[in-house]
Amino acid sequence: MSHQLALYATAMLLGAKLFFSFVVAPMVFANLPATTAAGFMRAIFPLYYSVTIVLALLAALAFAMAQDVLGVIVLGAIAALGLVSRQILLPRIEVWRAGKEAGDATATAKFRALHQASMLINMAQILGAAGLLFSFVL
Known part of the structure; x- marks a missing residue:
């Protein structure tokens, strides 16, 4: 049962990350004015990272209950990277955004x-979740 929960949580995590990265974000930038799109994305990113962290921790806990060390490691890393993205990268990106918009080259x-x-971390999280799921199918 815990293995099923772990796989469902991992699949939900992967689906959410894929949908946001390859459907929501491109649609927002394709259909809204640039400043509106950027503002919307800034507003949604904390929630996006929070969902990533919660689903990854839920899946890691379920993998731990199933005594699946690989799952715990992969999902623990995904959660940790989500925390780094939300708490460290995102605030720093916002600090430098203001200077960028003012024309400061640095x-x-x-x-x-x-x-x-942040984009590389997101891709690593997607690949980690997908790889873990595929390891159970093969």
């Missing part, structure tokens, strides 16, 4: 580097 470079780091 702020623009820092913003881009942190934004790229």
Whole structure:
């Protein structure tokens, strides 16, 4: 039973991350003015990261109850990376965004580097969850 819960929570996590990354975000930027789209994304990111953290922790707990060490490690890492993204990267990105919008070259470079780091973390989380799910199918 706990293995099923772990797999369902992991599948929900993966589905939410894929839907947000490849449907919601592109649709927002394609259909809203740039400033409105950016403001909407800034408002939704804390919730996005919170959902990632909660689902990953739920899945990790279920994997722990099923005594599945790989699942605990992968989902624990996904939760930890979500926490880093929400509590460290996101606030720093916002600090540098203001300078970027003011035309500061240093702020623009820092913003881009942190934004790229957050995108790489998001992709690593997606690949980790997908890899874990595929390991059970194969």
